[in-house]
Amino acid sequence: MNPVLEVIDKGRCSEAHPAPLLFVHGGSHAAWCWDEHFLDFFADRGYRVLAPSLRGHGSSPTSKRLLTCSIADYVEDVCSVANNLTAAPVLIGHSMGGFIVQKYLQTHSAPAGVLITSTPPHGHLGAQLRLIRRHPWRSVRSLILGKTSILFCTPDLVRESFFCAHTPESIVARTTARIQDESPRAIALDMTLLNLVRSKDVTTPLLVVGAEEDGTYSHAYVRATAAAYHTEAEFFASVGHDMMLEDGWRAVADRVHTWLGSHGL
Structure with missing residues (x-):
């Protein structure tokens, strides 16, 4: 049986905006990351607007150990929310959530999708190797113990991966306190080898955005994601990987809003 997920649900569809927006969080985050700014904005x-916490994240339960949860499980979570809506939603995914959105769109239609500093369709391996080179001993401990939070357990580590150098300490500290473990199965296996995206099967129009100061995914990764869907990546200055939590979040939200409007959404 699918777990009953925590879902933050705000606003209502309007004549101008008939399609709901379904926000999918990234690894080690939960629905809270969208509720800081984006949900009220839209x-x-x-x-x-709806933001679920994937199973084992936030207040969402999981019927099996988090470390064995797969990308397919997370796609199933997105389906469970989308299927209960009266209209097909626009999917907006961040990081691992962007990868999940791409997997969803392989087999489901949607009016549009937005990929924010997303894992590319070819996977997470390059970023994972870069993190291992930066923190070899922490990476070994994380792998042995199955606890990804070891890699993000201090404000300095969180800033390095998720924020830019000038992000206020208060934002970094608040995020550090909320970072949780992620499934090694999903990150280290599915998103590197076992369950990559078949981008040719995705026909939904996509907006692909990246951060100029992303400590997780390089500009080349973001451009590769855009190229896979025959579009151009758009980069935002003075923000890091967690664009929706940075001081510059509004510029990103404004662009998403404008782009949706240009597609009649």
Whole structure:
């Protein structure tokens, strides 16, 4: 049986914006990351917005150990929320959540999708190797213990991967306190080898955005994601990987809003 997920649900669909927006969080995060700024921003503009916490994240339960949860499990979670809506949602995914959105769109239709500093369709291996080179002993401990949070357990480590150098300490500290373990199965196996995206099967129009100061995914990764879907990546200055939590979040939200409007959404 699918777990009953925590879902933050705000606003309502309007004549101007008939499609709900379904936000999918990245690894080691939960629905809270969208609720800081983005959900109210879009709800105030006439959208219904929903942000689930994937199983084992936030307040969402899981019927099996988190370390064995797969990308397919997470896609199933997204389906469980989308299938209960009266209209097909726009999917907006961050990091691992962007990868999950791409996997969902392989087999489901949607009016549009937005990939924010997303894992590329070819996977996470390059970023994982870069993190191992930066922190070899922490990476070994994380792998042995099955606890990815070892890699993000201090404000300095969180800033390095998720924020830019000038992000206020208060934002970094608040995020550090909320970072949790992620499934090694999903990160180290599915997103590197076992369950990569068949981008040719995705026909949904996509907006692909990246951060100029992303400590997780390089510009080349973001451009590769855009190229896979025959579009151009758009980069935002003075923000890091967690664009929706940075001081510059509004510029990103404004661009998503404008792009959705250009697609009649």
